[in-house]
Amino acid sequence: MALPPQKAQAVIIGGGVIGCSVAYHLTKLGWTDVVLLERKQLTSGTTWHAAGLIAQLRASQNMTRLAKYSQELYGSLEEETGVATGFRRNGSITVALSDERREEILRQASMARAFGVEVEEISPSELLARYPHVNIEDVTAAVYLDKDGQGDPANIALALARGAKMRGAQVLERTKVTGFGKDGRRIIGVSWEAEGQSGTIACDHVINCAGMWGHEVGRKMGVTVPLHACEHFYIVTDTVPGLSQLPVLRVPEECAYYKEDAGKILLGAFEPEAKPWGMNGIPEDFEFDQLPEDFDHFEPILEMAVNRMPLLAEAGIHTFFNGPESFTPDDAYHLGLAPGMDNVWVAAGFNSIGIQSAGGAGMALASWMDTGEKPFDLGDVDIARMQPFQGNKTYLFERSRETLGLLYADHFPYRQKATARGIRRSPLHDALKAEGAVFGELAGWERANWFADPGQAPEYQYSWQRQNWFANASREHMAIRENVGVYDMSSFGKIRVEGPQAEAFLNYVAAGNLSVPVGKIVYSQFLNTRGGIEADVTITRLSETAYLVVTPAATRLADQEWMRRQAGEYRVTLTDMTAAEAVICVMGPNARALMQRVSPNDFSNALNPFGTCQEIEIGMGLARAHRVTYVGELGWEIYVSSDMAAHVFEVLREAGREMNAKLCGLHMMDSCRIEKGFRHFGHDISSEDHILEAGLGFAMKKTDVAYIGRDAVERKREEGLQKRLVQFLLSDPEPLLYHAEPIIRDDVIVGYLSSGSYGHHLGAAVGMGYVPCAGETVEEVLASRYEIEVAGQRFAANASLKPFYDPRSERVKV
Template sequence: MTELPTTAKAVIIGGGIIGCSTAYHLAKLGWTDTVLLERKKLTSGTTFHAAGLVGQLRSNANITQLLGYSVDLYNSIEEETGLGTGWKMNGGLRLACNEERWTEVKRQATTAHSFGLDMQLLTPQEAQDLWPLMDISDVIGAAYLPTDGQANPSDITQALAKGARMAGARIYEDTKVTDLEIENGKIRAVITEHGRIECEKVICCAGQWTRDFAAKFGVNVPLVPMEHQYMVTEAFDVPTNLPTLRDPDRLTYYKEEVGGLVMGGYEPNPIPWATKGIPKGFHYTLLDGNFDHFEQLMELALGRVPALETAGVKTLTNGPESFTPDGNFIIGEAPELANFFVGAGFNAFGIASGGGAGMALAEWVKNGEPPFDLWSADIRRFGRPHFDTDWVRTRTVEAYGKHYTMAWPHEEHASGRPCRKSPLYDRLAEQGACFGEKLGWERPNWFADLAAGEVAKDAYSFGRQNWFAAVGREHKAAREAAVLFDQTSFAKFTLKGPDALAALNWICANDVDKPVGALVYTQMLNDKGGIECDLTVGRVAHDEFYIVTGTGFATHDFDWIKRNIPAGMNCQLFDITSSNAVLSLMGPKARDILAAVTRDDVSNAGFKFGTLRTIGIAGCPVQALRVTYVGELGWELHLPVEYAQTVYSALMEAGALHGLINAGYRAIESLRLEKGYRAWGADIGPDHTPLEAGLGWAVKLRKDLDFKGRAASAAQKANGVKKMLACFTVAPDIVLLGRETIYRNGERVGWLSSGGFGHTIGQSIGLGYVRNPNGVTEEYVLDGDYELEVATKRVKATVHMRPLYDPNMSNVKS
């Protein structure tokens, strides 16, 4: 074989479509000293047996953009390289066979319109005109995306590989990577069967092998292989221009292939593969076809395509694919090991993602950050439960089985639960808590009135769900009396050391150089000024800070803070999430209740808003934070877990005289929307700046203090913004979920980032950015007539730039 180089700028492990696409894009970015290593032959892992459907629409704008990039690339790569790819932009159809699915499809069409995709709604007959082989007796309607298509996975991968070589990258087959050389936590080299390649950056695109390989170096990649089958028929005069077809109510998909059909699907009882490890030497290998297991899909398919009854079966392809616990792929730099990047876990849509994922990975490697917010696919979205392969497999089986089931609003996973429990879990369950789950944590979403016969279980629909009235009760109590939220799942960190202040003031956009006992709400920005973290910082000592952030951001935010502590600074970051329970006491009667259980002064003069201090409750030292995310007077009470039940009992007993009740996260969502409080991952994130989000007041631009993102923030303040977060209200019978399209004076200007209902104002509420390439001001936003597109219908909306819940009505700072 050709002798390996001894050095490289970056080494890619894995020669499937993701690895070859990453090599192509890195070389195009000028990193011609990029080496790709494939243990056997290109595409020999799972790429070679992929079905090759390319759909673009996802519920996230940036993932949709990434898939759209794949389509653009596949349109041009054949001409660039001279290699055929089998790419056909023949469009994609999605069927709806019941009213709820039709509502889902109409909402998907609105999402497509929000993101700039041409998704058309068709009658059953119009759908059949495009796909004449199907029976439409049960079809209510269909959606059609003209720019979807299909490709030959191996051919596209070979074209990308050739394009990578043409741009200067080097590719070596039959070269197995056996180890990494790591010194003092830094990658020094890749070790292969044929020699050592010194490098600083490694990109692991090894498909279903990625989890085991990465685990050798402490990196967690939550994916497992699952059997995935599809049938290829003999030719029976299938039109070559037939669109791809997805029939989710029958769990199946179809594409044309050489005058026949490929038909596959996602059965509700999938079969995990290689539960005891992937066999050695497994490559270019298929599993035995499992006709008995496939029969359930075949029966569903025959009702849609009667001609399958007589079509000859060429093959039943059974190939393992890597799937993830939430159905999204995994991309990004590993939090456990600097300069180790991952692109894996593509849930059988690796061909659709391949072009865009390779582009995003290449830019991430070169620039140290992705080209846009990819949080829904970011490797840092995972946490402690995902280190356990059995838990990952249990949850992934459920996610696979839901691939084509209805994507209900607010739907919770059921598997692998309960995993992480607050000390109050059992007591709250006895009182009617209906729990949701995030990062393994059980969290009360709402409380059923057991005495009135309510059942603490979600009943999903696209209308108002069964918990709507219960959340209304909790919301009303928060506004008029008091509620207690169990927020133990909050991620909690301590940063301590002589340089803790200097480090944190560099990372934070707001000024945390405050007296001991001060509490500061702040963002942490990237170099573009985008919001990477949104959290609360409390100064508990001269050289120590207490940091509180959202449950789902534990890995992400810890990683962001740790990697941005300037070199040479003496401070240490600790994750103490599991040490402290959190009880949030909120509402106008919160002070009366707290005063009844502590001897400490909790008057406004004695305990000001934006401060924290230790108080005593029932023999427990409680760190009380005077802060609110619901727009009412309140405290977050942080306390050692062993005291949680005692303090909870004391608060509930004292609160009985004041109308105190339990409340859950869905009430928090309703309350925060009325106040216009932003949520990271929805309303704010790396693609949004504080100035765009109306949070400029929390950025220390007026102070002569440098901080990460300052230059970009200052430039934007000088030049103005091109999008601005606004609030919208519509009639109470309109259900807003997020991603509804915003129209200003008849022109599409954005989409909702959040949607819900405000029980105090009695209206549906949405937050979303109004965009204009020529600039946006508050006056511009207010000087417009607005409509929202909801499930393809436009409804009149009123725009607001101030909180809907008047601060004068609350006791936030009284």
């Protein structure tokens, strides 16, 4: 048996399909000093019992890009390596049994067209022609993707391993990782034992591909990898006489999928309440193991399946299988550079889509490791999106009960997780709840999204149409536009950047000019070397040596890590201050009047113009009033220490009642910001979107300071824009926009909406999305006829590069 080397450029932990894919792709980029360590045998954890479904369409363009790459790779692996992958394109069909699910799958079909995935909407009779064994009695719609496929999971992994070994990688089985040597933010050695021997590999990079062991391995390295194993069930029938090759069939409302394989039917389940497994650790001898049968748990799925597929009543059950798979808190896998470390990478937690994801995920991670930058936007899966508390075992146990089933649940817009809630609360939480707040959750924060009326149930009733809170959010929206509203923004990230070189550091890491007076607020972006947007922030100068960087709640950790990794020799300290201060927003044309009622300070333009802050007295407390807005109105964000937040809120609430000030939620903030054309990071702008093409050139003030991305900005100015972020307003007031709806320009799909919401002031849905414009003037871009496709229907839309609401920003500066 070969033993590990004493040194390696990269050590991969875990020999499932993703570990093999990372090894394959690193060696494809020329990394020959790569070692993969597998505790037992390759594929012996989860990969060996995966169903092997290989679909193309995912929830975003880049996730779809990765899935399509996996398909193309698996189709060519056999020729390259000599290992049969069993890959075949037999298509897939997704079936709807209700009007709501019909809307969902037709919206998915529209999204597929925007992403370049071939899709066909088929009638129940056409479904029966393609899948003659299915009961179509209650089918309302179906979609067919002919390029979807399936393959042999274990052989795909073994083919990837063979390809890696052919290019110099060492793949070592029965070699267990026992510990790590650490030096600051780097792992410098990986300890191992194998057949009575042990040693340490000195390394430049470590990649955690340990699957359901990934959480435990991460803890040993000092990083958080939130995932939990759940039991996952399927049955395989005896051979069905005359059964020919069939597409994969998914019936999400019955939590079931069907796969024909070698003349048998595999029926798999994603039940609404899952069974977490391995809470006390995974047995040491676990290898190609399965878990005890639980027929009572599976029986409701089987009963529906026998009705949907009557042949199951006649076919005997050959295999009842129960095997563990790992699931993450948000049903998206973990990929990328682990927060807190500079050479620890993660590719784990694939939520039952590991086979279809592994090829693309391995390619993306290898490219990121090779160049030091993400090859394109990976925000959906970047592990930096996870919060430290999400490594808590009790949290993971509770959340995993839900996440397995959510894969097949209705993907309603604004759907909130039901489990593991109430962990992070604003100091205003109880006061807002008493006033009818209905909370959503983001990064663990409970956030008031809308306020129920007296007598109205304070809960979501989900739909693809107008949900039960639509009128509430409309009234909150109009209060902001016409009078004054108060809302809680405490969850937004707050990072204090302090030190003698704070100004120089921020001028290097941010595209805006931070050489400003104390009290000035700067809206800015952090750019990568391609001019893409890594963060979208406001930065307030608090003193000569201190600034406050305010970030979206979901990206605080990622943004702080980005700054830390750029800090180099700069003498600065970065401190997360998020929980130290609450933020209460007072916004609307009467915001100044409300502020003057509660504070003796001067809020005039002369003393406190837009983009400045001041220390104030408010009630009997002290706070900082930042004159800035994300809703497009006159207003202030009031930063107050958490101990005084409840008092300040009570003072504002009491004074506001006399002015009919309205408590508002964050759904209002989203609908107001999209009317104003304000970008939403992670949707409208990302690491892949160039700052100039995003229409944010106004936020760059420097020409003489060498900030990250400046060269790319100058190149783009010279070569011209390839696309522009355009705002769209539907002519018809009825349809609703969410995101990913196709943009049709003169009858041709040219892109998709990056975000959408209802413009209650404008009277119709509003969306934003990128339109190709190489060689075109602004006038030429806007001269075209635009439509937006919603669930297969096209609706006329007006297009604008200026905000539809208050295009000259006169209202925010009054």
